[in-house]
Amino acid sequence: MARFTFKLPDIGEGISEAEIVAWHVKVGDRVEEDQSLADMMTDKATVEMESPVAGVVVELAGEVGDQVSIGAALVVIEVEGAGEAPATEPEVLEAENPGVEEAAAPLPARDGPGVGDGSEEPVLARDPSPVDVSQDRSSKIEPTPDPSLAGRGVLASPAVRARAKDLGVDLAQVRIAEGDRIRHADLDAYLRYNAGQGYNAPHASAAHADEQVRVIGMRRRIAENMAASKRHIPHFTYVDEIDVTELERVRADLNANRGQRPKLTMLPLMIVAICRTLPDFPMLNARYDDEAGVVTRSGRVHLGMATQTDAGLTVPVIRDAQDRNVWQLATEIARLADAARANRLTPQELGGGTITVTSLGPLGGVATTPVINRPEVAIIGPNKIVERPVFAKNARGGDDIVRAKLMNLSISCDHRVVDGWDAASYVQALKKLLETPVLLFAD
Structure with missing residues (x-):
């Protein structure tokens, strides 16, 4: 038998390392050629790694949340044949079709730092267990004692016992008013009496053991990007009130006559307004390279659209938003949002934005102070629409x-x-x- 070392290929755009966000195999599994091995996350996208050979997995590079350097061993597979099988050499990958080249490089076996410390080759775990990407394997919750067990020798119906358990009441402390069995009335009397003594029955927010959850995957990327943005960029936020009464009427009319086209939200109309006004304010539609001291003012609007997913906040980019009408924008917004939530966005759909819009929709509050999506220089946040009485001039x-x-x-x-x-x-x-939406559709 020979061993084949699959090294992490270059996923592109100068990435030096990637994070393990999911293993699809474990040590001892039989894999076929092109079978999925792992999901690796970079700053741009999550890329699926596929096996270039068939065989049995004998070693894996770390656990979920670990960083693996480009060119470092990711998986060792035992294949048919004698001697050491050639290892893979990294090459630039497309997002959906990782490729490898051959090069002789056996995997070192040694003790040392954990995977992804950036200083040495990763140490391969010999027998890792499958890991849920949303949980830290070391986290645990201590069992909560059953408060009704102390009264196990007391006579009571199953319903009374279940209720006492939910309330955290020791049945041995409950006085029986009649007969030899605790009834609901006895439990009620106990609760009434102890309420006057400061007793509080437990409820849904009762304390429980602390739980540790590792910050990995998309959540770690968000944390790093937000921290870098606040660390490097001196933010300021400006807020103004806009009367969207007429805009909402126009939106309702458009939706009433949309036919087979997608239903319009406020966002496509907002994007049209943004694209119409940006040419007069080129410093807002820009990217700032603070190391070089250069601001690149974009001649096109590549608009980032902050999208909430189960994995966290993602910002897909609507390319050339200035060339699209409201219906085309609505279609593209829906497509990108669906792709983001299904984790199907390509690196091209995640990069190159020149300005971003972020909105909480009906959950939006009175005002927000959004964080800039670095290296952009501005982010716009529409807030919740509310109805209020206002003064208006009459005839x-x-x-x-x-x-x-x-x-x-x-x-x-x-x-x-x-x-x-x-x-x-x-x-x-x-x-x-x-406030004058007819201007949105004027030439």
């Missing part, structure tokens, strides 16, 4: 109180390249379009 020159739909709009900017005056002026330009 007699007086004021009437009318019902209006109002929305606060937040924008966070990089104060190194964007001044407060520019941010405020840009929001005022957005406000004009959103």
Whole structure:
């Protein structure tokens, strides 16, 4: 038998390491050629690693959450034949079809630092157990004592015992009013009496053992990116109120006549307004290389769309948003959101944004202070739409109180390249379009 060492290939874009986010095999498993081995996450995307050979898995490089350097051993597979099988040599991969080349490089067997410390080859685990990507294998919850066990010798119906257990009551402490069996009335009397003595029955928020959960995968990437953004960028946020009453009426009319086209939310209309106003504010549609001291002002709008998924916040990019109408934008928004939630986004769909929009939809609050998606310099956050009474001029020159739909709009900017005056002026330009939506469709 020979051993084949599968090294982590170069996933592209200068990535030096990748994180193990899921193992699809374990030591001892038989794998076939092209069978999925593991999911590896980079800053750009999650890539599935496939086996280039058939055989039996004998070694794995670490556990979920560990970092593996490009070119380091990922999996060792025992194959048919004699001697040491050639190991893989990394090459640039496409997101969905990893490839390998041959090179003789046996896997070192030694003790040393854990996988992904960035200093040495990873130590391969000889017999790791399958790991749930959402849980730390070392985490555990101590069993909660059953408070009704102390009263096991007391006579009571199963229903009374179950209720006492839920309430955390020791049946041995309950006084029997009649007969030799504890009844619900006896339990009620016990609770009433002890309520006056400061007794509180446990409920859904009762304390339980602490639980440790490793920050891995997408959640770790989000943590690193947000920390880098706040560490490098001096944020400031500007908020203004916008009357979207007419915009909501226009949206309702468009949806009533949409035919087979997707239903419009506020977001496509917001993106049209953003694209219409950005040419007059080029420093907002830009990327800042702070190491080189260069701001690249983009001539096109590649708009990031913050999307919540089960794995965390993802920002797919709508390419050339300025060339799309509201219906095309609605279609692309739905496609990218579905791909994000199914973890099917490509690296091209995750990079190259020039400005980002983030919205919590109906969950949005009064105002937000969104964090900039570095190296971009601005992020826009529409907030929740609320109905409130406002004053409006009438035909007699007086004021009437009318019902209006109002929305606060937040924008966070990089104060190194964007001044407060520019941010405020840009929001005022957005406000004009959103409050007069006929301008969105004018040439």
